[in-house]
Amino acid sequence: MAELDVALVAADREVWSGKASLVVAKTADGEVGIMPQHQPILSVMNPSVITIKTLVDGAPGEVLRAVVHGGFLSVADNRVSLLSEAAEIVDQIDAARAQESLTTAQAGGYGADSEAAAARAELRLRAVGR
Amino acid sequence: MGAQLRVYRRRIASVSATKKITRAQELIATARIVKAQQRVAASTPYAREITRAVSAVASHSNAKHPLIGERPRLRRAAIVLITADRGFAGAYNSAAIKQAEQLASLLRDEGKEVVRYVIGRKGASYYRFRGIELAGVWSGFSDNPQYGNAAEVADAVIADFEKGGEDGGVDELHVVSTEFVSMLTQTAVAARVLPLEIEESTEPPTGGAFALYEFEPSPAEVLDALLPHYIKARLFNALLQSAASEHAARRRAMKSATDNASDLIRQLTRLANSARQAEITQEISEIVGGANALADANAGSE
Secondary structure: OOOEEEEEEEOOEEEEEEEEEEEEEEEOOEEEEEOOOOOOEEEEEOOEEEEEEEEEOOEEEEEEEEEEOOEEEEEEOOEEEEEEOOEEEHHHOOHHHHHHHHHHHHOOOOHHHHHHHHHHHHHHHHHHOO | OOHHHHHHHHHHHHHHHHHHHHHHHHHHHHHHHHHHHHHHHHHHHHHHHHHHHHHHHHHHOOOOOOOEOOOOOOOEEEEEEEOOOOOOOOOHHHHHHHHHHHHHHHHHHOOOEEEEEEEOHHHHHHHHHOOOOOOEEEOOOOOOOOHHHHHHHHHHHHHHHHHOHHHOOOOEEEEEEEEEOOOOOEEEEEEEEEOEOOOOOOOOOOOOOOOOOEEEOOHHHHHHHHHHHHHHHHHHHHHHHHHHHHHHHHHHHHHHHHHHHHHHHHHHHHHHHHHHHHHHHHHHHHHHHHHHHHHHHHHHHO
């Protein structure tokens, strides 16, 4: 069975890359599930939690969840690139810090960026299930 | 101790103190270059992917976009100059500023008005001292830039670009940064970032020809969302390269300062030694002369 080559890339680093059998992301037109042999597509992602069903040596591995704060999804020839200015794997999110920044943002502590910061913090918290 | 010797000793002490400082700066810079280089490398996948995505949209759609294509009249050109916040980096800052000024005079010769944006305190103070007006100044992150910093600068200049030269904005955007060629070579370079040029080429793009993408929601909207990110990625890369160059330039400057201090200490030590010897010789000859005079006087009285 064909596999997907997935790269989850943030502006300052490559967050994750590897093989997968399914990638679910939320684009501007709604949720899409990408499986091998998907037609080439380039679309805008909404801030959301994406799911990657990883493959380790052809066998199903863990299911990876990651937060993307906007960005792009491009698929071609079984290669999936997930581009986002900020992306993080859900397991690596510091819930306490996210909670803290949400509180600061809601109090307007980040000035003009407060609204965006609050949205980001809320998304992180939703991802870790708080 | 003679006055001459005391002066030498004092100068040696002062040069040694300077040497300790420059040596420490050199070590700090050396440690940071590696980190800065790693950050440049880490940001490459994103830059590569986004460039590919932009090329894919641009080659598959006839989407017109305000950020693409020359405007009929180019009235005002913007220069974004990236300098350091601190000195002690040899010719790093002056090379970047010189490059920017060359570009500025070139643009003026073409009949364009030059608008300057400056990143880094050194560049900002250069222009402030000369009373040249700046359209935007950012500082405090030159040695460790974050993506947020690049985004902030990019948002400001893109906003001005979209306004256009007729309404107090700009029609062109150039970025002057310092390219990290190697540990020993860093070059100040100027590049035009906006408007983007689409080059028609028959050669297949790197990484294979583009597949027939489907664009969601539409090619125009994807392009609309992609381009600002592309500019930010370009700017972020320029900032990271400049940061690495800054550390490399500082390391080299501090290394030669340390070497010079060592040379100076060696020379001063020689001078101090000969001054001390001269003093001893003089004291001995004085004692001998005195003893002789005393002996002569005693011999005369007997």
